[in-house]
Amino acid sequence: MQVHLMDGTYELFRAYYGAPAAKGPDGREVGATRGLLRSLWSFLKTGAVTHAAIAFDHVIESFRNDLFTGYKTGEGMDPELYAQFALAERTAYALGLVVWPMIEFEADDALATGAYLYRDAPGVEKVLICSPDKDMAQCVRGKKVVMYDRHKDLEIDENGVHEKFGVAPSSIVDWLALVGDTADGIPGVPKWGTKSASTLLAVYGSVDNIPDQPAQWSVKVRGADALAISLRHHRQDAKLYRKLATLREDVPLQERLDDLAWRGARRKELEALCQEVGETAWLQRVTIWAE
Numbered sequence: 001m002q003v004h005l006m007d008g009t010y011e012l013f014r015a016y017y018g019a020p021a022a023k024g025p026d027g028r029e030v031g032a033t034r035g036l037l038r039s040l041w042s043f044l045k046t047g048a049v050t051h052a053a054i055a056f057d058h059v060i061e062s063f064r065n066d067l068f069t070g071y072k073t074g075e076g077m078d079p080e081l082y083a084q085f086a087l088a089e090r091t092a093y094a095l096g097l098v099v100w101p102m103i104e105f106e107a108d109d110a111l112a113t114g115a116y117l118y119r120d121a122p123g124v125e126k127v128l129i130c131s132p133d134k135d136m137a138q139c140v141r142g143k144k145v146v147m148y149d150r151h152k153d154l155e156i157d158e159n160g161v162h163e164k165f166g167v168a169p170s171s172i173v174d175w176l177a178l179v180g181d182t183a184d185g186i187p188g189v190p191k192w193g194t195k196s197a198s199t200l201l202a203v204y205g206s207v208d209n210i211p212d213q214p215a216q217w218s219v220k221v222r223g224a225d226a227l228a229i230s231l232r233h234h235r236q237d238a239k240l241y242r243k244l245a246t247l248r249e250d251v252p253l254q255e256r257l258d259d260l261a262w263r264g265a266r267r268k269e270l271e272a273l274c275q276e277v278g279e280t281a282w283l284q285r286v287t288i289w290a291e
């Protein structure tokens with residue numbers, strides 16, 4: 001069997017910026033919810049999904065905000081998007097999915113924990129982390145745990161991580177610490193870019209193993225002196241950034257693998273949701289029910 005672990009927050013954002021705006025019967029903006037409903041159903045009805053869960057950032061802030069004040073927050077988010085977070089979780093549940101709403105942790109932590117928990121379970125051939133987020137590359141294991149962009153039908157296995165980032169999955173958090181991640185508010189180490197980080201980490205594996213003196217580097221990198229000085233001055237920062245980028249594998253998920261079996265939509269919940277967002281006509285397209 002294959003296990004699909006989906007990034008619900010990414011899916012909602014994609015729907016919000018990709019689907020047309022729409023008002024529900026009560027006047028609320030529900031365009032993203034309608035887009036998510038249609039997108040998830042089109043994926044589930046194919047028959048490719050037998051076991052699945054979807055994780056959401058129930059709130060934007062997490063324990064990482066206590067570690068670093070510059071970490072991402074919900075500041076500046078469109079209120080009409082934020083107002084649909086709860087609707088999005090209800091949508092996924094109504095479609096029959098196991099839903100993981102994260103508060104202390106982030107959705108990415110839930111996906112990382114799920115990949116860790118289920119990858120070696122009996123009968124599991126592959127775990128597909130349905131997210132294009134580069135953070136998830138650290139979870140890839142051979143061809144057993146892969147990143148999957150379902151909208152592009154594109155898988156990235158361990159070789160794909162090497163090709164895309166120039167480093168092994170085990171070095172992704174160090175790569176992010178050096179390069180930074182603007183989406184998460186991680187600034188990275190000044191002067192370091194993707195090429196310099198990939199070149200050094202391909203040899204040394206982690207930031208801790210990169211020598212202070214560039215004369216000791218076994219590979220040549222353009223601007224080595226400036227890079228080395230910057231790293232010496234920001235090693236403690238880099239350690240913090242690596243901690244921020246490291247996904248947790250100890251989120252207290254309660255579901256066993258069998259609990260992730262997808263059997264169809266939940267009729268009562270889906271009918272109520274479609275009534276609420278003005279999609280009663282679309283509801284007739286649903287033909288796979290859990291009951």
